[in-house]
Amino acid sequence: MASLRSNLVPSLNFLLPRPMNNNFKTRSRILCVGWDPEGLLGPPQTGHITRLEFKRTLEKDAGAREAFERQVREEQQQRRTARQGRVVPDTVEGLVEYFLDTEARELEFEIARLRPRLNEEFFKHLQFELGQLRFAVTKTKDMEDRLIELEAMQKVLLEGTEAYDRMQADLILAKERLARIFQSKDKKATLLEMVEKNEINRSLLTILDENIATAYKDDQKQAAEFMEKIRAAILKYMTV
Template sequence: MVVLSVGLATIIPVARSNSWRPIRSMPTKISCIGWDPEGILGPPQTGHIARQEFKRRLQKDAELREEFERQVREEKERRQALRNSRVVPDTPAQLVEYFLDTEAQEIEFEIARMRTRLNEEFFSHLNFEIGQLRFAASKTEDMEDRLIELEALQKALNEGTEAYDKMQRDLVTAKENLTKILTSKDLKATLLELVEQNQLNRSLLTLLDENIANAQRGNQKQAAEFMEKVRGAVLRYMTV
């Protein structure tokens, strides 16, 4: 909060014995509340011009934030529209082209969506095409470029499917552990057991957060409060 004290000298003529004297009014205190979380507006300044500049910058900051949020919304809508518009391929060859046409930030989503199609048949086809290009007697520039693309795709899909499968396994384990925690008659003993098994992890915490959010949306206050306490206990044991 910036507080400006401004003394206003007001001359008021008063008739008194054929003379008058100036009477100075009491100082007026002006309070100006400023909001500058990023510290971009610099140190407080005094005066009418400074206050106008402060308001102008504050308005500009709000406009920039609104513009940024608008761009984020538009990008989310664009990506969702793109996902909805894509046609699921029928063959391994078409699936290769499908992934080659996928934007980098969408790879993880598409791996999750197409996981059942990323099977032995698909990877056999991909490996076969890579082998043909790699060991071709003569290679054109287009063939070299194609080989580089396919090898990069192969690496991304191998790593992506491995990470996705691990996440799914962790999620299954997390569900089992969360059930064990929420139904336990001795929470401390159960948590210590899971600590020994190295089962208190981010997957469990994420699942717990989802359950808390669902309970809050369903107006299940007691359940949400209980799980909040469980979450706090899990965090304490995770950092032990």
């Protein structure tokens, strides 16, 4: 599996290509919509017909379905083991090398896990090294390669942290709005007020679904059914 150091730009599955400057053929932008730190969704697949055929095969063939589920479990266990085996450096310099050696599919997880370390100090250090490489009087091939790696890594991490922060902010707002609905004596009026303020969205529904699943898991059937009624009401007004 390619890492940032070995094959950065083409291998980032969660990035969306777009035109770039003269130094690169493609440019990438991280999308919050596809944020999947645990890697549970796997790499993006192409070919709608191929996916449908694969889905039908799993539905009809119990053996194929069992083999696929076993493969997924094994891969998830391998990834968990690999994550546990990695030692996060204590220094900023070490953290730069850590991200350069991170596999593309693990970047979202590592950004989420190490978000507090991706701070002003880290990006200042990264910018300082980039400046040294850009304005060096004499450049070797290794220096040019590292400049490309660091520039690409800087872009990925800046956009990755921005996407992560935006997602966290959305979830916090969604939790506050859901609490307001739960505590309201007139839930219909509260929902209508939230619709007027454009506060009904997917994040709110996601948090509610998590609460419903937890309630069923904890055998709180009455609470789960109550939240499902709220969910049905939200769906009537949701526009995003």
